[in-house]
Amino acid sequence: MALTFADDLTARHRLPKQERDERRATMTEVPATMRQLRSLVTAEGELRLSVDTVDTPKPAAGLVLVRVEAAPVNPSDLGLLLAMADVSKAVASGSEDAPVVTAPISASVMSALTARIGKSMSVGNEGTGVVVAAGPSPDAESLLGRTVGFVGGASYGEYCLASPQMCLPLPDGASASDGASSFVNPLTALGMVETMRNEGHTGLVHTAAASNLGQMLNRICQADDVPLVNIVRRPEQAQILRDLGARYVCDSSEPTFEADLVAALRDAKATLAFDAVGGGQLVSQILNAMEAAIVPDDAPYSRYGSDVHKQVYVYGALDRRPIELHRRFGFAWGVGGWLLTPFLARTDAADLARLRQRVADELTTTFASHYTDQISLHQALDVQTLQRYARQATGEKFLLEPQR
Known part of the structure; x- marks a missing residue:
């Protein structure tokens, strides 16, 4: 089966067309470009992390564009972000507006990264933010203006595309940090x-x-x-x-x-x-x-x-x-x-709906996450900060805030 959340979770928040049109009219203009954290493995055996200016994606039919407010730094993100490089030897370069960090990757690790060489990759499995644009479909348009937790695969950037079925509308009163870790x-x-x-x-x-x-x-x-x-x-x-x-x-x-x-x-x-x-x-x-x-x-x-x-x-x-x-x-x-x-792919829709509903109901209790550090995209490439979150130390949890 496809990896989606149950349809009724999105349908529960579906709005009448008039309200969808009103919300669309109040949306601020989305900029043409945005900042995004990128991870590249070079043929010379080096990790290159950068904050690049890229085109802001436009949501096709059945997708939404989220203005990302917060995204957690999870171990599952670090595997892609850091590519098992030796970050103890990380070196900063670039400019204040466009920082770059490089770190060596051992030959034994490089053999497992062949498919990544030369490909600049976006990072970030999940996050939370406000839906600011939607492709044509009732499910997507129903989320306009809503603050959602989402899975998108590129949440370490100012904007990110997501499927409505991979979005969890946050309950009233929930903050961006409450919803940032609502998935993994x-x-x-x-x-x-x-x-x-x-x-x-x-x-x-x-x-x-x-x-x-x-x-x-x-x-x-x-x-x-x-x-x-x-x-x-x-x-x-x-x-x-x-x-x-x-x-x-x-x-x-x-x-x-x-x-x-x-x-x-x-x-x-x-x-x-x-x-x-x-x-x-x-x-x-x-x-x-x-x-x-x-x-x-x-x-x-x-x-x-x-x-x-x-x-x-x-x-x-x-x-x-x-x-x-x-x-x-x-x-x-x-x-x-x-x-x-x-x-999740082998879990049937009814069971998946039950699990997702429990997360929604207990978001700030059972499933609450606590963060010790909030960092911007540029701070994520500060060498000392990077070395800290790369340790994955118990009691330390980093929250990336791309809009900072």
Whole structure:
């Protein structure tokens, strides 16, 4: 199926033609050009980031043009934006009006970027803003003047095109920052719980769990009575989650981590994990702990292990090392990748409508995001600022404001 939100979500906000015409008449003129952040990989093995002046796109039939007020800097955006370059060696150049940052890309990484070489790419999966123009169609025109959260693929610019079916009209009183992260993190967290149910599991494990996404997932699981085992890497991250009421928190920096994880898994009966780390031994530790939690201490020996399936889905790459598996978890196990877009593509329209409606209803509670820094397009190319958001540090969340 096509990746769209349910039609009734847009239809609910559809306006009569007279009101659509009145809104169109009050729209300010859209400039012919705009500023946009661009990412380029050169044949010489260099990342080139720039703020370029480009033509403002015009919405064709069935599309809207959003004046972007805010767009989050998510890990999924950084993969495209930074192309795994070594930003510790980033160098600034260009002018104050047209800044440029360059950074080297290793030869091993370049082999995976062949299709990108020489292509200047727009960046930014999601954002929020006001619909200022619409192509001819009732769904598009109904959004004129509305503040929407949207998915557009080029939200790191002053204007961005979006499909009405990929727009969420914000509730009255919601700010641009409230709606900026209304897509990726909320639907990822909900998708994890849906995957758990669809695959017959009854509890979850989540790594890097003190992130904005992890905090959302905790609120969902508490509301839905889903056992959730949180894995973090530092004591202060563990405290964040405990302050939010998390029941199971395991700190991998503690010497008792593996024993703590087995105890939490045994109590939670969690056999499905979502891992944001991706490299090193953590996947192996989770699978081994799941097996130890499943098999009673007095169980007879079996070289094949338990027949309970244990699954880890890797959805991030905070650690770029290879995944190391030290197998003490039998044969009933799986490790795979998980991404939001394929999950949504195989979700039927009714279920997708239910998920999107929950996001709309709980936008400022369950799905609230908190930002530590607000930056302009030019500030995004300040080398020190870039190096900070590239770290993806827990407790730091950047919000790009293209109109600043």
